[in-house]
Structure formats: structure tokens, C-alpha cells
Amino acid sequence: MRTLTLILLALLGTIQYHLWWGKNGLAEYHEAQANVNRQMDDNELLVTRNTLLYREIDDLNKGLAAVEELARNDLGMIKPGETFYRLLLTDKLPTNKPLP
Template identity: 50%
Template sequence: MRIVTGILLIFLLLLQYRLWFGKNSVPDYMALKQEVARQEQANNKLIQRNKLLYADIDDLKSGVEAVEERARNELGMIKENETFFRIITDESRTQKRQ
């Protein structure tokens, strides 16, 4: 009876060692769990960015207004018979002098 108890105790100790220090142990599991959480956050940020890009694409495909707005803001284009006024503030003057 003592031999069986000793053998079972040895098996229990070996299993505990593998659980805490072996391959795929509890600390490995916790580290992977944290990595998955970080990756999910990164994925959520990318999903939000993609949604904004898709909305931008749909807006550009559907209407002329979005194309016109981009041309005005990014390229400085104006319509025919339209007057363009540029307002320069005091802050921008001081920045250009420096």
C-alpha cells in the first residue's frame, strides 16, 4: 500500500511540475492571454480605421460633393466665376517670420 501511495505522489509531483514550469504551463497561458488582449485592441483600432476609409470611399463614389471638397482642401481648386479669399491671421505671420 505504501508503494502505491508513493508512486501516486510522485506522479502528482511530476504533473504539478509540468503544470507550473513545463511547456504550455500556466505562466505561458497567462502571457498568451495578455498578448491576445493586446492584439484584439490593435485589431479594433484597425477595424475603426477601415470603417472610416470605407465611408470615405463610398462618399467619393456616390457624389461629386466629396470630390469637390477634397479638391478644394487638398489642391486649392476653385470653381469658375468664384472668388477665393485667403485670411491670414497674426499667428501665421509670426510663424512665417521665424
């Protein structure tokens, strides 16, 4: 009877080892689940980015306002008859301190 108990305990230990740390065990399952969750988060970000790109493409195809805005911002377009003012902001204002 004692030998049977030891054999059953050894079998139970082997099964538990394979369940927790063996190939296709719980450790690999949790790692795979974390990879799936990370990939789903990445996919959501890419879907959002693609949606914005499709909106911009649609806007560029349908309207001239977006094309004009891109030309003004990226290429510095100024229409004939327009006056362009460029404002430069300084971080520090000059002070009138006497030099020692």
C-alpha cells in the first residue's frame, strides 16, 4: 500500500509539473495571453491612425480647403494680394540694466 501511495504521489507531482512549467503549460498560456492583449492594443492604435488618415485623404479628395491649408503650412503659400506678417516671439525680453 505504501508503494502505491508513493507511485501515485510521484505521478501527481509529474502531472503538476507539466501543468505549471511544462510545454504548453500555464506559464506559456499566460505569456501567450499577454502577447495577444499587447497585439490587440497595438491594433486599436493602428485602426485609429488609419481612420484619421482615411479622413484626411477624403478631405483632400473632396475639398480645396485642406489642400490650401497644407500648401500654406508646409510650402509657405501666399495668395496674390495677401500680406504676410511673420511674428517672432522671444523667450526673454531685453532688460535695460547698466553694465558694471
